[in-house]
Amino acid sequence: MKTEHRIVSKRQLSEEVYRIEVLAPLVARERKAGQFVVVMYDEEYSERIPLTIADADPEKGTVTLIFQTVGASTHKLALKEPGDSIVLLGPLGNPTHIEKFGWAVCVGGGIGLAPLHPIVKALKEAGNRVTVISGARTAELLIMQDEMNAVADENIVVTDDGTAGRKALVTVPLAELCAASPPPDIVVAIGPPIMMKFCAETTRPFGIKTLASLNTIMIDGTGMCGGCRVSVGGATKFVCVDGPEFDAHQVDWGQMMSRLGAYKDIEKEAHEKCHLEMSIKQLEKERS
C-alpha cells in the first residue's frame, strides 16, 4: 500500500518554469480543478511548498505540477530528476465551484496560467463560453499557450513588453470585456497578488463576481498552523482549508501582500545561494 511519489517526467518550459509529472495515484484519482498539493524535495530539511495541480491522469496515476523557480525551495525542487522521489500531500483545498455561469473570463498571469488551465477546462466542460486572458512579462515566460488555445473559446494574449500579443497589462482587455453587453457572468483571476488585486479593482465597478486563488505562505496545508490566514470580508480565513479561492472583491490585498513578504530578507539570501548552486550544476551538465 505504501505509496511512493516518484517523478516520472520533467520538462523545462521556460528559463524559470518547470513542469513535472509525479506518480501519486490516489491524488490523481481524487483531485478536482482548483485543488493543490504540498511537496517537499526531501524529508529532513525541505520547506513545504504548495503547488496547484495543473493536470492529472487518473489512468497513469500521475499529477502534473508546473512551478516557477522563485526562491530556494523551488530551485531545489527543480534539481530533482525523473526517478527521484519527493514528498507529496494532497489534494488540498476546496475545488473550484464549477457550474454553467454562461460567459466566463479567466485571467492568468505568468505562472498563474498553470493553475488556471484545469479551471478553464472544467468551466468549458460545464458548458460555459470561456475567454482566457494570458499575460506575462515577456514572450519567453508565456506558458500553457497550446493547452489554452485547445480548450478556450478565445485566448487574448498580452505581454508587458509587447514581445507577444498586445503590449498591455491583463487589466486592459479585462476592462474591455467587462464593458461588453451582456458583460461576463464570472471572472477568475490567478497570478501575482498585485495582478489579482487590480483585476478585482477592474471588475468591481461592473459588479461582476470575481474569484481569485490566493497563494499565501503555507506550512501544513491542513488548517493546523494558521500561517496562511488572510482577512476576507473582515473575517479571518485559512487559505488552505477555507480556500484557496475567494471573492476577490472581499480580500484584504494589502494585508495579504505584506504577509507574503514576511521572510523576504531571509529568502533573498537563500535564493541567491541556490541560484548559484543551480548555475554550477547546469555548467557541469554542459561540460559532461
Next chain:
Amino acid sequence: MSHMETSFYQQAAQAELEKIHSAALTPRARMAITVQDMPCQDPEVRRHNMQEVAIGYTREQAMLEAERCLQCKNAPCVAGCPVKIDIPGFIRKVKEGDFTGAGQVIKQTNLLPSICGRVCPQEKQCQLPCTVGKALGGVDKAVQIGRLERFVADYEREHGLQTVPHAGPSSGKRVAIVGAGPAGLTCAVDVRREGHDVAVFEAFHKAGGVMVYGIPEFRLPKALVASEAGLLESMGVQFEMNFLVGRTRKLSSLLKEDGFDAVFIGTGAGLPKFMDIPGENLVGVFSANEYLTRANLMKAYEIGKAGTPIYPSRRVAVLGGGNVAMDSARMAMRLGAEEVRVLYRRTREEMPARAEEVGHAMEEGIIFDFLASPTKVVGDDKGKVAGLEVLSYQLGEPDESGRRKPVPIRGSEHFVPFDTVIVAIGNESNPLISRTTPDLHVDRHGHIIVDEKQKTSLDRVYAGGDIVLGAATVILAMGEGRRAAAAINEVLQ
C-alpha cells in the same frame, strides 16, 4: 538557585545510598532521604541550545529515589495515573537495581514510558496523591515517579534492551488508524498485538503528532519519538505518511472500498485559537502551532540547512499560560530573541503549565507579566507588529470554582513594544474529518462524541485523544487509544 553539575548529585546520592541499608529502613527513615533533584543543563548555556534540558537521573540517584517509596498497600499513586501503571511494583525493582525488570512492569500498561516520564504533568497525576508527598506537606516532596519512569525507559533504550511487542498470529482483519499521535500509536500497538493488520495514516511526513511538531527538542528529543515509532514498524504496523484522511481518501472509502474492518480516529486538536483582537493578522503574529512547527518539525533552528525560515525576533510576547506558551517562549529565547515576555491574565498559581516547565522558563530568563492581557496588536506602516496594547487586571471576588477572578482595571491600557507575538491560548479540533463524514456526530466544539468504549456514532469507527477530549495530555490520549483498541479487538473477534 545556583546550578549544580550532574557529578554533584551523583556523589551526594552515592554517599547517601552507602549510609542506608534498605532492609532496616523505617518509613520515617525513608522519608528523611533527600528528594533527588533532576540534573539539568546550566540555564545560561541551555537557553542558547536545543539539547535536552533535563539530563536524567544517574543510576545511584534512581536507586536512592526508589528508597523513598513506602510501597503503600493501597498505592494511591496508581489511582492518579491514567494508565494505572503498577508504580510500587516498578519502583521496587528499581530499588533492587533490576532496571530491566522495572521496565517490564511499566510496559504492561504504558508503551511509551520514556515519553510519559518526560512530559506527564506528574504533579497533577501520579505524584499528587503520593503518601510521601502528603506526609511531607508538599507535592514537590512526593516520590519522583516520572523521573524514575524516565530513568528506567532510558536505561532500556541505551542498553539496547527494548523489546518489540509481540504481534499475534494473523487474524485476516484490517484496522486503519488515522493520525500518528500518541492516541493513534497506542491504539495501533494494541490492535496489532491481536494479529490484525494495521495501517496508520498520517498527514505529516513524520510520526508522533504533537510530540514531533509541537513539543520542542529540548524537552522531548525527536530521536526518542522516532525510536518508539520504529518499534511499531518492527511489529509490522504499516505507516502511510503524507496521507490526509478526508482529502487523499474519505473515511467512508477506507471502510467501504478499501476493506478496513474498523477505523480509529486520533487526529488531535489541530486548529489554533486566536484572541480575536484587532491586528492579529499583522506580520509577526504567529499561532504557537506555526511557530513551533517551523522550529521543531521543519528544523528551522538549523539555519543554513533548513529550507523553512523562522522570523527574526528581538522582543517577543507570548500570550497564554499553558505548556504550549512555555514551549513557545523558551523556543523563541533559543532562537535568539533578546527579551521574551509571557502575558497571562491570571497569576502563577492558576497557570495550567507543568510546574517544572514554568520553573525552567524562569531560570532561562523568560519574564512573566501576570494579570495582563492584550486588547490590540499595533502595527507599523509596513504591516508588521510594533507592539501590544495591554490591559492590566487585578484579582477580584472568588468565582464558583473558588478561584479569584481576574477583573480588568479600567483605563490601564498601555503600549508595550514587541516585534513578535505568539498566540498560545490553545487549540480546537480540526473539522476536516467531521466535515467530510456527514454521519459522524460531534459536539458544538467539534469534538467527536464517543461512548464509554470510544465508539463514535458510526459503526466500526472509534475515536480518542485530543479530538475527543479537546486539548488534553499525552497520557490521556494514550489511555483513550488503548481503550479503543480493546473495543476494536472485541468486535473483531
